Amino acid sequence: xxxxxxxxxxxxxxxxxxxxxQKTPRPSATTARPPEVSAHARSGESASTGASAGAPGxxxxxxxxxxxxxxxxxxxxxxxxxxxxxxxxxxIERNAVTALIGPSGCxxxxxxxxxxxxxxxxxxxxxxxTVTLDGVDIYGGEVxxxxxxxxxxxxxxxxxxxxxxxxxxxAYGLRINRIGRRSQIAExxxxxxxxxxxxxxxxxxxxxxxxxxxxxxxxxLCIARALAIEPEVILMDEPASALDPIxxxxxxxxxxxxxxSYTIVIVTHNMQQAARVSDYTAFFMLGKLVEFDRTVKIFTxxxxxxxxxxxxxxxx
Amino acid sequence: xxxxxxxxxxRLVSSIMTGACACxxxxxxxxxxxxxxxxxxxxxxxxxxxxxxxxxxxHGETGGGMANAIVGSxxxxxLASALxxxxxxxxxxYIAEYPGSPLASIGRLAADVxxxxxxxxxxxxxxxxxxxxxxxxxxxAGAVALAIMMVPIVTRSTEELIKLVPASLREAGLALGAxxxxxxxxxxxxxxxxxxxxxxxxxxxxxxxETAPLLFTAFNNQFWSxxxxxxxxxxxxxxxxxxxxxxxxxxxxxxxxxxxxxxxxLTISMLARLATRRLERMRIG
Numbered sequence: 262x263x264x265x266x267x268x269x270x271x272x273x274x275x276x277x278x279x280x281x282x283q284k285t286p287r288p289s290a291t292t293a294r295p296p297e298v299s300a301h302a303r304s305g306e307s308a309s310t311g312a313s314a315g316a317p318g319x320x321x322x323x324x325x326x327x328x329x330x331x332x333x334x335x336x337x338x339x340x341x342x343x344x345x346x347x348x349x350x351x352x353i354e355r356n357a358v359t360a361l362i363g364p365s366g367c368x369x370x371x372x373x374x375x376x377x378x379x380x381x382x383x384x385x386x387x388x389x390x391t392v393t394l395d396g397v398d399i400y401g402g403e404v405x406x407x408x409x410x411x412x413x414x415x416x417x418x419x420x421x422x423x424x425x426x427x428x429x430x431x432a433y434g435l436r437i438n439r440i441g442r443r444s445q446i447a448e449x450x451x452x453x454x455x456x457x458x459x460x461x462x463x464x465x466x467x468x469x470x471x472x473x474x475x476x477x478x479x480x481x482l483c484i485a486r487a488l489a490i491e492p493e494v495i496l497m498d499e500p501a502s503a504l505d506p507i508x509x510x511x512x513x514x515x516x517x518x519x520x521x522s523y524t525i526v527i528v529t530h531n532m533q534q535a536a537r538v539s540d541y542t543a544f545f546m547l548g549k550l551v552e553f554d555r556t557v558k559i560f561t562x563x564x565x566x567x568x569x570x571x572x573x574x575x576x577x
Numbered sequence: 578x579x580x581x582x583x584x585x586x587x588r589l590v591s592s593i594m595t596g597a598c599a600c601x602x603x604x605x606x607x608x609x610x611x612x613x614x615x616x617x618x619x620x621x622x623x624x625x626x627x628x629x630x631x632x633x634x635x636h637g638e639t640g641g642g643m644a645n646a647i648v649g650s651x652x653x654x655x656l657a658s659a660l661x662x663x664x665x666x667x668x669x670x671y672i673a674e675y676p677g678s679p680l681a682s683i684g685r686l687a688a689d690v691x692x693x694x695x696x697x698x699x700x701x702x703x704x705x706x707x708x709x710x711x712x713x714x715x716x717x718a719g720a721v722a723l724a725i726m727m728v729p730i731v732t733r734s735t736e737e738l739i740k741l742v743p744a745s746l747r748e749a750g751l752a753l754g755a756x757x758x759x760x761x762x763x764x765x766x767x768x769x770x771x772x773x774x775x776x777x778x779x780x781x782x783x784x785x786x787e788t789a790p791l792l793f794t795a796f797n798n799q800f801w802s803x804x805x806x807x808x809x810x811x812x813x814x815x816x817x818x819x820x821x822x823x824x825x826x827x828x829x830x831x832x833x834x835x836x837x838x839x840x841x842x843l844t845i846s847m848l849a850r851l852a853t854r855r856l857e858r859m860r861i862g
Binding site: 371377378407408411414415417421423425433434437438486487490 | 617677726745746747748749750751752753754755756759763764768
């Protein structure tokens with residue numbers, strides 16, 4: 262399989278064999294360091310230090326993810342005549358947590374929902390530009406949106422368990438995607454519930470209704486439901502905004518643990534949360550990507566004054 | 578005016594309004610209570626086993642029952658539901674799922690108009706549609722008339738209840754890679770099911786009491802009517818024809834029939850509430 266390795270810049274070093282197998286040839290613009298981001302979103306890149314936690318072998322700028330899992334390029338989004346996103350270009354690193362922050366209505370949720378084409382269901386909405394998953398444009402004609410959403414899972418702001426039992430909630434994705442036989446489904450339900458740190462709390466009442474759980478448990482149930490079909494990327498839209506501090510802590514611990522096997526994008530209003538859980542942070546405002554960099558950099562030495570004003574709470 | 582004075586006034590207005598609302602509830606309940614009490618007092622005395630097991634006796638003979646009319650009513654209601662429920666539920670789903678489409682707006686308007694059409698007119702329509710081509714009165718003709726009355730009720734209640742299902746459930750299903758059809762039939766419809774069931778049973782109890790649409794369609798029958806292509810007796814038409822007859826004995830039978838009909842409709846309503854509550858509890862826990 263290694264024979265398939267393309268002759269690419271050295272940033273490609275950490276690519277695993279399995280990922281290479283999935284990879285299709287991509288345009289040269291998709292190096293690990295997208296020029297779009299450099300050009301219009303980052304002014305302070307010269308101040309970047311070489312600290313490279315989580316990006317072994319990377320010789321690029323610290324803001325450049327070592328392995329790009331998904332990438333938006335020049336993405337515009339319209340709700341009817343109203344433009345909600347302007348020329349967003351953003352790489353999303355594999356096995357890392359990318360946080361999207363910004364004031365309400367800045368387009369971060371809209372952007373998140375572009376990544377699994379959830380916005381398709383909004384009438385009169387329109388997307389211009391590309392979003393790639395492993396180099397393939399997810400808005401391209403040959404991509405099946407059902408298959409895409411299986412690979413790019415989503416957890417919503419408000420927990421939304423199905424009106425079914427705990428077990429059936431988690432098994433639903435397996436059943437509709439025809440994954441596994443009956444015994445395997447039971448195994449995968451347990452695995453997903455364990456991954457979501459919910460198993461011990463519900464193992465004795467898997468037949469109880471999912472909606473009978475507490476708010477924090479419901480949200481972890483929804484995370485388990487998303488994990489059960491083993492997506493490659495998980496999108497989280499303010500997953501802890503409706504939870505109390507203890508439940509929030511559990512969800513954050515969970516995100517930290519899931520990072521090793523999944524690529525995670527999280528929208529959050531909570532600055533501390535972004536700082537705690539994420540490796541990269543993208544700051545959105547008025548539908549534009551203002552700044553994207555390592556979370557450490559954004560929170561300690563942001564490149565733009567407006568980013569600093571936002572994260573220090575001067576507005577928003 | 579002092580704060581204390583305005584608070585006293587507010588309490589006074591509050592208690593007056595609460596009292597007025599309570600009075601309105603009582604006024605609404607009085608006719609129901611009177612009707613039930615009157616029918617029970619008149620009907621129970623005339624009920625006997627023969628009423629449930631025997632056919633009507635010829636004029637002049639006493640005794641006999643309405644066994645064929647009870648079975649006929651159940652048959653008509655069952656047939657009408659079999660025709661109307663699929664059409665009503667599916668069109669309700671369509672109107673709720675494609676609310677902006679021209680067909681949906683027309684469908685919604687048509688359901689409301691159909692709901693307002695007098696039942697006698699529906700009966701005449703079914704007469705032209707089914708009885709004339711078949712050249713005879715039949716259970717199926719009566720069922721068609723009743724089904725036409727059920728469809729708009731089922732359609733609108735299905736539409737309303739599907740719209741009540743939170744959009745977040747739909748998104749959750751789609752985000753797991755479910756197709757739109759799977760989400761609609763596997764998540765949205767089950768979530769709305771208790772309410773849809775209530776809507777169906779409301780429609781059933783509505784048509785169970787209809788007489789006019791049956792006069793030209795199912796007509797009546799003093800005997801058992803096998804199959805669905807023969808004139809069929811029903812409780813309502815039997816009550817009507819007995820009530821306008823000059824014989825005391827038949828009047829008593831009509832009261833008994835009225836009582837049985839009311840009990841049937843009440844039972845359906847109770848079942849509806851019970852089923853809804855049980856299903857809700859299963860979901861919410």
